[in-house]
Amino acid sequence: MPRRVPTYRKPFADAGRQLARAAYERRQQRLNDNAFYNGAKWRRLRLKFLMEHPLCCRCDKEGRPSAATVVDHVKPRRAHPDLEYDWDNLQALCARHHGEKRAEEKPRP
Numbered sequence: 692m693p694r695r696v697p698t699y700r701k702p703f704a705d706a707g708r709q710l711a712r713a714a715y716e717r718r719q720q721r722l723n724d725n726a727f728y729n730g731a732k733w734r735r736l737r738l739k740f741l742m743e744h745p746l747c748c749r750c751d752k753e754g755r756p757s758a759a760t761v762v763d764h765v766k767p768r769r770a771h772p773d774l775e776y777d778w779d780n781l782q783a784l785c786a787r788h789h790g791e792k793r794a795e796e797k798p799r800p
């Protein structure tokens with residue numbers, strides 16, 4: 692026999708909706724990213740940039756040049772969408788340094 696009458700609890704009612712909203716926004720962001728990075732304009736710009744800047748700029752500063760594989764937005768694209776095709780906002784990085792930069796940009800909890 693239950694000790695108390697089951698009651699409807701409001702606090703969790705919104706949680707599902709908030710999670711669904713966050714998932715929806717992440718999905719939209721991902722679709723937007725895919726459209727940008729797969730686009731002909733970015734792919735052309737990226738190739739041209741890599742041909743002019745074949746070395747990772749951070750490795751170069753550290754005195755041991757290595758090939759760049761990533762064209763990075765100095766000011767992140769999500770925060771500065773107006774600079775996404777801006778030549779002066781690009782830098783050539785190796786995979787390791789790009790990973791480090793991404794980690795630096797990640798908001799701390």
Ligand SMILES: [Zn+2]
Pocket residue numbers: 747748749750751757784785786787788
């Ligand atoms: Zn590097």
